Amino acid sequence: MKQKRHLARIIIAAVLLASGMLLPQVVLVKPGLVYLPDILLASAYLLAGYDVIAKAWRNLRRGRALDENFLMTIATFGAAILRQYSEAAGVMLFYQIGEFFQSYAVNKSRRSVAALMDIRPDYANLLKDGELARVPPEQVKPGEVIVIKPGERVPLDGVVLTGTSLVDTAAITGEALPRETEPGAELISGCINLSGVLEVKVSRAYGQSTVAKILDLVENAGSKKAQVEQFITKFARWYTPAVVVLAAMIAVLPPLLVSGALWSDWTYRALTFLVISCPCALVISVPLSFFGGIGAASSQGILVKGSNYLQALAETEIVVFDKTGTLTKGNFEVAEIYSPELPPEQVLELAACAGAFSSHPVSQSIRRCWGKELQDVKISDYEELAARGVRAAIDGQIVAVGNARLMKEMAVEVPAVPAAGTVVYVCAGGKFAGWIKIADEIKADAAQAVSGLKRLGIKQTVMLTGDNAAAGTAVASQLGLDKVYTDLLPAQKVELVENLLGQLGKNGRLVFAGDGINDAPVLARADVGIAMGGIGSDAAVEAADVVIMTDEPSKIAAAIKISQETLKIVKQNIVFAIGVKLAVLALGAFGLATMWEAVFADVGVSAIAILNAVRALRIKG
Amino acid sequence: MRKVWKLEDLDCAHCAGKIEEAVQGLEGVEEANVSFMAQKMTVEFSGDEAEISRRIAEVVAEIEPEVTLSE
Numbered sequence: 001m002k003q004k005r006h007l008a009r010i011i012i013a014a015v016l017l018a019s020g021m022l023l024p025q026v027v028l029v030k031p032g033l034v035y036l037p038d039i040l041l042a043s044a045y046l047l048a049g050y051d052v053i054a055k056a057w058r059n060l061r062r063g064r065a066l067d068e069n070f071l072m073t074i075a076t077f078g079a080a081i082l083r084q085y086s087e088a089a090g091v092m093l094f095y096q097i098g099e100f101f102q103s104y105a106v107n108k109s110r111r112s113v114a115a116l117m118d119i120r121p122d123y124a125n126l127l128k129d130g131e132l133a134r135v136p137p138e139q140v141k142p143g144e145v146i147v148i149k150p151g152e153r154v155p156l157d158g159v160v161l162t163g164t165s166l167v168d169t170a171a172i173t174g175e176a177l178p179r180e181t182e183p184g185a186e187l188i189s190g191c192i193n194l195s196g197v198l199e200v201k202v203s204r205a206y207g208q209s210t211v212a213k214i215l216d217l218v219e220n221a222g223s224k225k226a227q228v229e230q231f232i233t234k235f236a237r238w239y240t241p242a243v244v245v246l247a248a249m250i251a252v253l254p255p256l257l258v259s260g261a262l263w264s265d266w267t268y269r270a271l272t273f274l275v276i277s278c279p280c281a282l283v284i285s286v287p288l289s290f291f292g293g294i295g296a297a298s299s300q301g302i303l304v305k306g307s308n309y310l311q312a313l314a315e316t317e318i319v320v321f322d323k324t325g326t327l328t329k330g331n332f333e334v335a336e337i338y339s340p341e342l343p344p345e346q347v348l349e350l351a352a353c354a355g356a357f358s359s360h361p362v363s364q365s366i367r368r369c370w371g372k373e374l375q376d377v378k379i380s381d382y383e384e385l386a387a388r389g390v391r392a393a394i395d396g397q398i399v400a401v402g403n404a405r406l407m408k409e410m411a412v413e414v415p416a417v418p419a420a421g422t423v424v425y426v427c428a429g430g431k432f433a434g435w436i437k438i439a440d441e442i443k444a445d446a447a448q449a450v451s452g453l454k455r456l457g458i459k460q461t462v463m464l465t466g467d468n469a470a471a472g473t474a475v476a477s478q479l480g481l482d483k484v485y486t487d488l489l490p491a492q493k494v495e496l497v498e499n500l501l502g503q504l505g506k507n508g509r510l511v512f513a514g515d516g517i518n519d520a521p522v523l524a525r526a527d528v529g530i531a532m533g534g535i536g537s538d539a540a541v542e543a544a545d546v547v548i549m550t551d552e553p554s555k556i557a558a559a560i561k562i563s564q565e566t567l568k569i570v571k572q573n574i575v576f577a578i579g580v581k582l583a584v585l586a587l588g589a590f591g592l593a594t595m596w597e598a599v600f601a602d603v604g605v606s607a608i609a610i611l612n613a614v615r616a617l618r619i620k621g
Numbered sequence: 622m623r624k625v626w627k628l629e630d631l632d633c634a635h636c637a638g639k640i641e642e643a644v645q646g647l648e649g650v651e652e653a654n655v656s657f658m659a660q661k662m663t664v665e666f667s668g669d670e671a672e673i674s675r676r677i678a679e680v681v682a683e684i685e686p687e688v689t690l691s692e
Binding site for chain 2: 062103224233237284
């Protein structure tokens, strides 16, 4: 509505201006109508510029003379005094065209980013006493059952009870292929149910749901500005005053100092300066580009918390990966069991019972391999020992399950195990009982992630892992990583990252990517911390600067590529806009550019810079 | 304290910068950040919330009367 009115104003003013300019040339104006062209031009001027003049007046009264509205008003009034009526009206008109184009482009990209992030569910079909009720998602409690029909958005996180369907997760993960769902599968909110009717048991309240967390992240993004943006703000602060001072000097000095210099000539040149005194093109195109870049990233399931991180990503020199869960699947299948005395099944059972309460992937895979339910086993004194293992008393006997470090701490002699894989030692009653070898699968796109980073010019790729050297180096050499550090405790990871930070070039940045379990301190320490695998761990999402919704490491390369392209656009715009403005200032000073050319250049630069900025929204990772 | 305001109809990037600068200069405001694209202003401040809100509303109305400030 507001835009339509603005457009109508521009069109009418354009018609008035054109007729005012053409009338004297096309028809001989009758003596009685000799003022008609001037009246037309004056109406065009007022229609196009009344709000600018009003704002200028208001700001002047408040002592803000260096305001672009005021300067435009001075420039056009000056032109009118010099009897350049059509230029006065033209400058106002084109200024308005520029403004219109700006707000159109900005609104359009705001809308398209909003559409990308349109994942907020409107309602949930709550199943209560055999009847369906449509309620707001906020009212559903964990444990209640909801029904999701084909075409509906999944309102809350939950587990499928009955029904099979295809689910479109693109809005959350950026994954294009729909996912099959069946009873027992976890369902994340924000996805769209495509084919079948699903009954789902809600596992989290709306406030804790995936969708609420993503929206929170996105809505709070952008509060931190990139250095480039700060530079532009500073530039804008001195640009306008500088142009005004130059204009004043041009108007006054030559006529006073140079003989034969005409006041009217130099005043006109000064007024030309004022026409391009607004740094609008720059000021608008830079945030617009970043916004587009962040939008392009979120459409691929990469959530960037602010444009400062987008700029930092573009300057990445070193990428540090955590191994488990980032480069490898972390699914840990039991590959081999060794025991010198006991039957292997018993070693497995001891390990499964000792880790019965652990959510660590290693314990989970041992339990999976064991495949039985806990029965008649008394477990007490359960302890989780970070980066080492677990310990518990099983039927009165102390059982420890963990890595070589744990065994050393407990002073238990264990044999060295060669070859790749994670080895878990089991010790019962202070004596070595056996080991279980667990192999972890490398993610399908891990190699592509590393080669992608190399292509983007990343200088160093490093892997950190708490695993043993054999397992770690095997993965690193298979993926072509530059460096690998193994057998690390969480605190040592922080130390190593600090070390690597010291190796960066002057403007280089270090990116750390991890799955967030035990990673929060490193995520926070790195220049850019990337949490993988979505909204898994709250601490990770809180500490991370970028959250990747899928568990694909290749998205790290995608994020860096998007950031580099965005920065390229930003730099193009800065160089282009400043370059054109300086050129017009120079031409104007020597009287080679008229006000017409100045306003065309100004509006043209804005339009081109904005069109270039809007490109950021369509960057493919 | 930290609070976020919505700036509806914020159409000009330069004005966003002016609002940011003006709010930054208010007494009690530690940091002000206007995101032009998200049409949001995040303000870090100490002191009376109602008083700060009132002064922020004044500043915004003075610089850009078309902009509606909401919480």
